[in-house]
Amino acid sequence: MTSSGTLYEKVLDLHTVRRLPSGRRQLFIGLHLLNEVSSPQAFGMLRERGIGVLCPERTFATVDHVIPTTALRRPWPDADAEAMQIELEANVGRDGIRYFAPGSGRQGIVHVVGPELGLTQPGTTICCGDSHTSTLGAFGNISFGIGASHVRDVLAAQSLPLADLKVRRIDVRGRLAPGVFAKDVILAIIRRLGAKGGVGWAYEYGGSVVDALSMEERMTICNMSIEGGALCGYVNPDATTTAYLEGRPYAPRGAAWERAVAYWHSVASSPAARYDDRLELDADALEPMVTWGVTPAQCVGVNEPVPELDALPQSERVLAHDAYDYMGVEPGRPLLGMPVDVAFVGSCSNSRISDFEAVAAVIRGTQRRVPKGTRALIVPGSEAIHQELVTRGLAALFVEAGFEVRRPGCSLCIGMNADALEGRQVGASTSTRNFKGRQGSVLGRTLLMSPAMVAAAALTGQVVDARELLTREAEA
Amino acid sequence: MSEAITTITGTAVPLPGDDIDTDRIFPGRFLKLLTFEGVGECSFAEERAQWAASGRVHPLDDPRHADATIMLVNKNFGCGSSREHAVQALMRWNRGIRAFVGESFSSIFFSNCVANGIPAVTVTAAAAGELMEAVAADPSARLRLDLTRRTIELGDRELPFTLPDAARHELLDGSWDSTATLLAAREELLRLAARLPYFDNWNDHEG
Numbered sequence: 001m002t003s004s005g006t007l008y009e010k011v012l013d014l015h016t017v018r019r020l021p022s023g024r025r026q027l028f029i030g031l032h033l034l035n036e037v038s039s040p041q042a043f044g045m046l047r048e049r050g051i052g053v054l055c056p057e058r059t060f061a062t063v064d065h066v067i068p069t070t071a072l073r074r075p076w077p078d079a080d081a082e083a084m085q086i087e088l089e090a091n092v093g094r095d096g097i098r099y100f101a102p103g104s105g106r107q108g109i110v111h112v113v114g115p116e117l118g119l120t121q122p123g124t125t126i127c128c129g130d131s132h133t134s135t136l137g138a139f140g141n142i143s144f145g146i147g148a149s150h151v152r153d154v155l156a157a158q159s160l161p162l163a164d165l166k167v168r169r170i171d172v173r174g175r176l177a178p179g180v181f182a183k184d185v186i187l188a189i190i191r192r193l194g195a196k197g198g199v200g201w202a203y204e205y206g207g208s209v210v211d212a213l214s215m216e217e218r219m220t221i222c223n224m225s226i227e228g229g230a231l232c233g234y235v236n237p238d239a240t241t242t243a244y245l246e247g248r249p250y251a252p253r254g255a256a257w258e259r260a261v262a263y264w265h266s267v268a269s270s271p272a273a274r275y276d277d278r279l280e281l282d283a284d285a286l287e288p289m290v291t292w293g294v295t296p297a298q299c300v301g302v303n304e305p306v307p308e309l310d311a312l313p314q315s316e317r318v319l320a321h322d323a324y325d326y327m328g329v330e331p332g333r334p335l336l337g338m339p340v341d342v343a344f345v346g347s348c349s350n351s352r353i354s355d356f357e358a359v360a361a362v363i364r365g366t367q368r369r370v371p372k373g374t375r376a377l378i379v380p381g382s383e384a385i386h387q388e389l390v391t392r393g394l395a396a397l398f399v400e401a402g403f404e405v406r407r408p409g410c411s412l413c414i415g416m417n418a419d420a421l422e423g424r425q426v427g428a429s430t431s432t433r434n435f436k437g438r439q440g441s442v443l444g445r446t447l448l449m450s451p452a453m454v455a456a457a458a459l460t461g462q463v464v465d466a467r468e469l470l471t472r473e474a475e476a
Numbered sequence: 477m478s479e480a481i482t483t484i485t486g487t488a489v490p491l492p493g494d495d496i497d498t499d500r501i502f503p504g505r506f507l508k509l510l511t512f513e514g515v516g517e518c519s520f521a522e523e524r525a526q527w528a529a530s531g532r533v534h535p536l537d538d539p540r541h542a543d544a545t546i547m548l549v550n551k552n553f554g555c556g557s558s559r560e561h562a563v564q565a566l567m568r569w570n571r572g573i574r575a576f577v578g579e580s581f582s583s584i585f586f587s588n589c590v591a592n593g594i595p596a597v598t599v600t601a602a603a604a605g606e607l608m609e610a611v612a613a614d615p616s617a618r619l620r621l622d623l624t625r626r627t628i629e630l631g632d633r634e635l636p637f638t639l640p641d642a643a644r645h646e647l648l649d650g651s652w653d654s655t656a657t658l659l660a661a662r663e664e665l666l667r668l669a670a671r672l673p674y675f676d677n678w679n680d681h682e683g
Contacts, residue, residue, distance in 0.1 A: 014672065014673075015668075015672070017661050017664055017665045017668050018661055018664060020642075020651075020654075020657060021645065021649075021651070022641075022642040022643075022645035022646045022649075022651065023641055023642040023645065024642040024646075026657075026658055026661060026665070028665060028668055028669060028672070030672070030674065031678070037507050037508075037559070038558070038559070038560070040509075040510040040511070041510070041511055041512055041560070044510070044511055049655070051655065051659075054662075055669075057677065057678070058678070060678075065507070066508055078508075080508035080509075081508060083508075083510065084508055084510065087510050119678055123673070124674070129558060130557075130558055131556065131557050131558040131584055144584075145558035145584055146558060146584065146587070147558050147559070147560030147563070147584060147587065147588035147591065148512075148560040149560060149588065149591035149592065149653075150587065150588075150591060150654075152655060153654050153655050153658055156655050156658070156659060157655065157658035157659045157662070157665065158665065158669070159658050159661075159665055160654065160658065161642075161646075161654050161657075161658070163587075163640060163642055163643075195495055195552060195555060196494075196495065196551060196552035196555065196580060196582075199552065199580060199581075199582060199583055200583065226556075226584075227556075229552065229555065229582065229583070231583040231584065249680050249681055249682040250676075250678045250679070250680055250681070251676075251681075252675035252676040253676070253681055256675040256676050257675075259673075259675060260675040260676075263673040263675075294495075295495050295497075295555075315494075315551075316494075318493070318494070319493070319494050319495060322493075414504045415504055415505065416504050416505065416507055416508065433497075433499070433556060433557075435497045435499045435500065435556060436499070436500060437499060437500070437503060437504075437522055438499050438504070440504070440505065442503075442522040442525075442526060
C-alpha cells in the first residue's frame with residue numbers, strides 16, 4: 001500500500017481488481033447495501049441472465065423509501081409499496097442476504113442503519129442504489145450511489161467499473177458559533193462551489209471544524225456531497241471514528257479490533273498528500289443557512305437577503321429567476337417571516353439522535369407549541385433511534401409540543417409514502433433536496449435548514465433565526 | 477458483448493435549462509415499480525401535465541419532436557437522485573432517446589447512460605445553444621453523432637464533442653454492459669478480496 005497519498009488513492013488502489021481495457025477500474029466493493037427501490041430491477045436482470053449473487057455475505061438490505069411511517073401493520077395500505085416490500089423479501093430470501101425487517105429493531109433509512117450497526121467501516125468501498133450513499137464516507141471510506149444496472153453488477157460480481165475522480169480538499173477553519181451546525185457548513189460549501197462544482201470530484205472534508213464534529217455531524221456533511229455534484233465525500237478516520245464504531249454489532253472485537261484500528265488509521269490521507277484542488281472556508285462568521293431556491297446551492301444565511309439577479313453570476317440568473325417565481329420569494333429581502341406549513345425533521349441527512357436533541361433544546365428553550373395551521377413531523381432514521389426517543393422521554397416532549405412522532409423511513413424527503421406536501425405548501429425541512437416537487441407535491445416548496453432551525457419554524461409557523469428566538473424567549 | 481455504438485443519427489428535442497434533476501425527469505411518486513417496463517410515460521410526467529394544464533406545449537409533447545432520438549440539454553443534466561429510471565424512461569419515450577448532447581451531466585446519470593449504451597456527450601455552451609436554435613428553427617433537422625470522430629454533424633455544420641475516453645471505448649467496442657466483463661476476472665477478484673485487510677467479515681457480535 002502507498003503510505004503517501006490521499007485516502008481516496010489508498011483505498012481505491014487496495015480495491016482495484018484490474019484496469020479494464022477501457023481504462024476504468026474494476027473496483028471491488030466491500031459492502032453492498034440494498035433498498036427496495038433500486039434493487040428489484042437488478043435482481044430481475046440477474047434472473048434473466050441466470051446469474052447468482054457472488055458475495056451475499058457482503059450484502060445487507062432494508063426497506064426505507066416506500067415504508068409508511070404511521071403503523072407497522074402489514075400489508076402496507078399502499079398496494080404498490082406492499083408489492084415492493086414483498087419483492088425485496090423474496091429477493092433477499094432467495095440469495096441468503098441479511099435483511100433488517102420492519103419491527104426487527106434494525107430497520108431504518110439504509111444510510112442511518114449501516115453506521116448504527118457498525119457495518120460502515122473505514123478503509124473500505126461501499127455502494128448502494130441511492131445517491132446519498134455518500135453519507136457513509138464520514139467513516140473514512142469511498143462510498144457512492146449507483147443506478148440499478150450497477151446494483152446488478154455488484155450483486156453479480158461484487159465490483160463495478162469506476163472512472164477516476166479528482167480529489168478536492170475542503171478545509172473548514174475556525175469554530176462554529178452556537179446555533180450553527182453541520183447542515184449549515186455543508187450548505188455553505190455547496191453555495192460556494194455550486195450544485196455542479198463537484199462533478200468529477202471526490203470531496204475530502206477536514207480542518208478544525210470538521211475535526212471537532214461528531215460522527216453524526218460528519219455524516220450530515222458527507223450526505224450532501226452529491227448535492228454539490230461530488231459522487232462521494234469523506235472525512236479521514238480518527239479517534240472520533242473509532243470511538244463511534246467500538247462495540248457496535250458488526251464492528252470487529254478483541255485482537256481483530258486492534259488490527260482494524262491500525263489499518264483504519266493507515267488509510268487516512270498523509271500530511272504530504274497532493275490534492276487536485278483545495279478550498280478553505282472560514283466558519284467563524286457562518287450563520288444558520290436556509291435555501292431560497294430549487295437547488296441546494298441557492299441558499300443564504302437566515303438574516304441575509306435573497307440575492308438579487310445582478311448580484312449573481314450571469315450563468316445562474318435564468319435558474320434564479322425561475323426559482324424566485326416558483327418559490328414566491330422576493331429578491332433583496334431575507335426569508336425571515338416566510339410562513340411555513342409543514343416542518344420535517346428527518347431523512348438520511350438529519351434523523352439521528354443529536355438532530356432530535358437539537359429540536360428538544362429549542363422546544364425547552366422557548367416553551368412553545370406548534371401553532372394551529374402548522375404541521376410538524378419527527379421521523380427518526382431508524383427503529384433504534386425511535387426507541388431511544390421514547391426511552392429518553394424525547395418522543396413525549398415532542399408530542400406534548402404538538403409534533404407528530406413517526407416510525408422510521410425516508411418519508412417527507414422524497415414523498416413516496418403518504419407523507420407529502422400538498423399544493424404550494426412550504427416545508428421547512430432537514431432533508432437533502434429542495435428540488436421542485438421533491439416533497440411529494442408538484443408545486444410544493446422546500447426550505448432546507450438545520451434541525452434547530454426547522455424546530456424554530458415549527459414552533460412559530462414561519463422562518464425565524466432559532467438563535468434569536470431562543471434569546472428572545474429567555475428574556476421574556 | 478453488448479452492441480457497439482458508433483454513430484447515432486436522428487432528430488432532436490431541446491430541453492433547455494441547467495440543473496434539471498432526476499426528480500423532474502422521473503418524479504418520485506412513480507418509483508414504486510419492480511421493473512423498467514412501461515416507464516417511458518413517466519418521463520417529465522409532472523412537468524408535462526403542468527405545462528398542458530397551463531396551455532403550453534412541453535418539448536416532449538411537441539408533435540414536431542415526436543420522432544426525436546437525441547436530447548439536447550444544458551448544464552448538470554440528471555443531477556440528484558441515482559434513479560436509473562431517469563435514463564430508462566427517456567430511452568422508452570416515443571421512439572426512444574439514444575443519445576444526450578449537453579454542456580455537462582451529473583456523475584451518476586452519466587454512468588447510468590453508459591451502462592445502457594447511451595452516449596451523453598459534452599459540447600460548449602455556444603454549441604449547445606447553436607444546436608438548440610437550429611432544432612427549434614427546423615425540428616426535422618437531422619443530427620449525426622460520430623463517436624469515432626467525436627463530431628456532431630448538422631447539415632453542413634460539424635461540431636466537436638467530448639466524451640471521456642473510457643466511456644467512448646466501452647461504447648465503441650460494445651463493452652458497456654459490464655456484467656460479463658467484470659465476471660471474467662472472478663478469480664482475480666476473489667483473491668483480492670481474501671487479502672484485503674478486513675476484519676471479522678461483518679459477523680454480528682450480538683447475533
